[in-house]
Amino acid sequence: MAAEITTNSWWLIILAWVLTLVPLAWYSVNTIRKGRKLSQQVPPESRRWM
Amino acid sequence: MTDTSVAPAAGAVTSTSSGGTRILGLICLVGLAIVGLYAFGVTGADVRLGESVRIMYVHVPTVTAAYCLMIANAGFSVFTLWKRSTFSDLAAHATAEVGTLMLGLTLIVGAIWGRMTWGAFWVWDARLTTTALLFLMYLGYLAVRGLPATPRTRATRSAIVGIAAACLIPVVHKSVEWWASLHQNETVLGKINPNISGNQYFTLMLAMVVFLLIGLWLSIHRFRVLWLTERLDEVGIDAAIDDRRSEYRPPVAQP
Numbered sequence: 543m544a545a546e547i548t549t550n551s552w553w554l555i556i557l558a559w560v561l562t563l564v565p566l567a568w569y570s571v572n573t574i575r576k577g578r579k580l581s582q583q584v585p586p587e588s589r590r591w592m
Numbered sequence: 593m594t595d596t597s598v599a600p601a602a603g604a605v606t607s608t609s610s611g612g613t614r615i616l617g618l619i620c621l622v623g624l625a626i627v628g629l630y631a632f633g634v635t636g637a638d639v640r641l642g643e644s645v646r647i648m649y650v651h652v653p654t655v656t657a658a659y660c661l662m663i664a665n666a667g668f669s670v671f672t673l674w675k676r677s678t679f680s681d682l683a684a685h686a687t688a689e690v691g692t693l694m695l696g697l698t699l700i701v702g703a704i705w706g707r708m709t710w711g712a713f714w715v716w717d718a719r720l721t722t723t724a725l726l727f728l729m730y731l732g733y734l735a736v737r738g739l740p741a742t743p744r745t746r747a748t749r750s751a752i753v754g755i756a757a758a759c760l761i762p763v764v765h766k767s768v769e770w771w772a773s774l775h776q777n778e779t780v781l782g783k784i785n786p787n788i789s790g791n792q793y794f795t796l797m798l799a800m801v802v803f804l805l806i807g808l809w810l811s812i813h814r815f816r817v818l819w820l821t822e823r824l825d826e827v828g829i830d831a832a833i834d835d836r837r838s839e840y841r842p843p844v845a846q847p
Contacts, residue, residue, distance in 0.1 A: 550643040551708055558704045562650040562697050563624075566806065569693055573813045577608030580820035588823040 608816035623802035653803035661691030666758035718771035
């Protein structure tokens, strides 16, 4: 029988935090990796941001 | 095919990080650890919401960061239409992408909170429906950015969509007042006093600041990636033009 879901269901609270932090971490790592790869392909004089 | 890779010189920048972003990233990590400590170790269960109040410490900050990034996107979009600046166009793209991510997380976490509190992952409530509509509008914005067009056309089209999408933010925020809603009223920006206090209030405020900083940090890195992508395209085009020029043989004059 499935566990009853109440306002005190800890597994859902943990799931909410995991579903917030994991995508943010994944996006961050992906962005940094892409930046590193591109930085090596673009000439240094074009790496200024503005 | 032209190889556009450039060997990094000693001491050259080989990532999108800078001194400022490293410090900002460190502050975000430390801040997130403190928020986690307060959310699970210091604050207790709420009288009305029970343990589910701990979800609020990520749900409210993600939507706050999403709103701020989308308002920033609208500001950059106005500037793009006004000055035709590549900087503001790419900044608008970066803030929209991170803002959409934050809003997506808000919807997912909100659905979990709804299941715990209302007994359903989704109800066609005014706040939920307008938030979903806002999310779809920003997905549309990102889709418009992906359409094939010249950089100038793409910037104009997406700026108009970005400004239109931002007009929905006040509607989403005020939806709990304007329509009968299951969703609770403003927790922090209430009319007289905040509905929470003490450690819960501190944790929520700290989480909001930390998620705003995470949004800023991610937007800076994303902007730099977009900038590099644009420069790489230019380098590729320049190389292709050089290749074509080198292939060109001027016609020899007949005697």
